[in-house]
Amino acid sequence: MRARLTVGSAVLLWVVRPSWLWRRELAALVVLVLAAAAGWLARGWVGAVAVPVEVVLIVVVVPWSRRRAAVVWRRARLRRRWDRACRYAGLTTVNDRIPRIRRERRVPAGDRLVVRVPRGATVDDLAGEAERVAAVLKVREVRVGRDVDRAEVAHVDVVRRDPFAGAGALRWPWALAARGSVADPVPLCVDDMGEPVAVRLPGKHFVIGGEPESGKSAALSLLLAAAALDPSAQIWGWDAKVVELGLWRPVMTRFADHDMDAAIAQQEDLIAEMNRRYEVLEAAGRRALHPGEAPLILAAIDEMRFFTANIDGRAAKHFNALGEDVAARGRAALIVQAAATQKPAGAVVPTGWRDLMALRWAMRCTTRDASDTILGAGMATAGFDASEIDIATRGVGWLYAEGGFPRRVRSYYLDDSDIRSIVARGAALRA
Numbered sequence: 001m002r003a004r005l006t007v008g009s010a011v012l013l014w015v016v017r018p019s020w021l022w023r024r025e026l027a028a029l030v031v032l033v034l035a036a037a038a039g040w041l042a043r044g045w046v047g048a049v050a051v052p053v054e055v056v057l058i059v060v061v062v063p064w065s066r067r068r069a070a071v072v073w074r075r076a077r078l079r080r081r082w083d084r085a086c087r088y089a090g091l092t093t094v095n096d097r098i099p100r101i102r103r104e105r106r107v108p109a110g111d112r113l114v115v116r117v118p119r120g121a122t123v124d125d126l127a128g129e130a131e132r133v134a135a136v137l138k139v140r141e142v143r144v145g146r147d148v149d150r151a152e153v154a155h156v157d158v159v160r161r162d163p164f165a166g167a168g169a170l171r172w173p174w175a176l177a178a179r180g181s182v183a184d185p186v187p188l189c190v191d192d193m194g195e196p197v198a199v200r201l202p203g204k205h206f207v208i209g210g211e212p213e214s215g216k217s218a219a220l221s222l223l224l225a226a227a228a229l230d231p232s233a234q235i236w237g238w239d240a241k242v243v244e245l246g247l248w249r250p251v252m253t254r255f256a257d258h259d260m261d262a263a264i265a266q267q268e269d270l271i272a273e274m275n276r277r278y279e280v281l282e283a284a285g286r287r288a289l290h291p292g293e294a295p296l297i298l299a300a301i302d303e304m305r306f307f308t309a310n311i312d313g314r315a316a317k318h319f320n321a322l323g324e325d326v327a328a329r330g331r332a333a334l335i336v337q338a339a340a341t342q343k344p345a346g347a348v349v350p351t352g353w354r355d356l357m358a359l360r361w362a363m364r365c366t367t368r369d370a371s372d373t374i375l376g377a378g379m380a381t382a383g384f385d386a387s388e389i390d391i392a393t394r395g396v397g398w399l400y401a402e403g404g405f406p407r408r409v410r411s412y413y414l415d416d417s418d419i420r421s422i423v424a425r426g427a428a429l430r431a
């Protein structure tokens with residue numbers, strides 16, 4: 001049964017609420033009417049027409065005011081649509097309140113909103129109606145996440161398009177830089193709203209997994225490139241195929257190929273260096289080295305499987321114990337481990353070692369289990385499943401940084417000529 005409309009509710013519904021939602025446009029109209037009145041007083045009917053036209057022209061011609069007017073109009077339109085979507089989705093409380101947009105930001109794939117839910121409602125209510133809100137907004141998807149600190153605040157992504165679909169390779173922002181610094185956040189990828197994601201290397205370890213040709217080496221290249229462009233950084237490489245890290249050899253301090261004894265010896269040398277750094281720290285009464293106090297060492301292992309699941313079981317066990325030690329103790333000694341694997345399985349990526357890797361990047365995997373091996377148990381069930389990534393979108397994966405939820409991202413890409421040019425610059429910086 002329909003409730004009868006009282007005069008008060010009719011005024012609210014047909015006058016107050018629309019006026020509030022259109023208040024900026026109404027204010028602009030009032031300004032134009034005042035301008036017309038002033039023009040009429042000064043120049044008669046000609047002035048009444050000319051002055052408002054002049055005001056509009058000034059706003060349109062001056063870049064600052066044009067941009068500002070466009071932003072205000074777009075925001076107002078978004079808020080009106082949001083208001084309508086929430087009301088159609090039944091998110092109105094008993095006293096006619098809806099979740100309100102507090103802040104909004106336009107990003108390449110849509111809008112990022114900070115929304116406050118009204119008293120009596122929860123962020124879960126909004127999340128439960130996300131599909132209905134998306135349908136009214138006529139967008140691809142609406143994603144809702146609760147703010148960690150405030151239960152009444154939601155972070156809402158209004159996804160209008162998939163930034164990865166059909167897009168060509170994304171050029172690495174530092175590709176042409178004369179030099180870089182590993183102390184700065186290194187751009188690695190864009191997230192699924194098209195926003196750049198940058199990561200500070202010191203204090204992190206990386207594991208990258210995925211099926212062949214999924215884009216692991218390309219992602220690893222970005223870490224290598226960042227280290228190459230910083231002459232204070234060292235790169236130690238392990239690559240059984242030799243050719244994967246081959247282009248980086250001129251900027252590498254140490255390199256080990258498929259010789260297991262050499263690979264183990266190089267890990268032992270790294271541990272000796274780590275121990276030496278801890279002695280320095282102990283002598284200084286300190287707990288950790290800061291960037292700039294010692295060379296950051298990037299320990300890059302391409303195709304972990306050869307080393308961690310080597311046919312020589314004893315050697316593999318030895319290598320794993322050393323690798324895990326570097327992961328456990330390396331962070332404070334400015335040693336960053338980055339390992340890539342084609343076969344994400346427990347036997348190849350020991351879970352004890354994996355759990356010490358703060359950043360886990362799962363490119364497309366063949367199975368849910370493989371995806372969980374990189375991201376952690378239960379992630380696929382929670383919706384973060386790299387086996388569902390479209391096979392055609394190379395470089396797309398789930399990036400998991402400790403403490404948050406995995407984010408769907410696409411890595412930047414460096415082709416061989418970019419790598420050669422970066423290596424040449426890195427070698428010149430080290431000469």
Ligand SMILES: Nc1ncnc2c1ncn2[C@@H]1O[C@H](COP(=O)(O)OP(=O)(O)OP(=O)(O)O)[C@@H](O)[C@H]1O
Binds near residue numbers: 342395
């Ligand atoms: N971020 C990206 N953007 C666009 N194309 C990419 C991206 N990453 C990878 N590719 C494409 O995918 C191909 C395979 O990438 P890559 O060599 O990094 O895969 P991989 O997982 O390391 O493969 P393998 O395990 O066989 O070594 C590249 O040659 C490139 O064409």
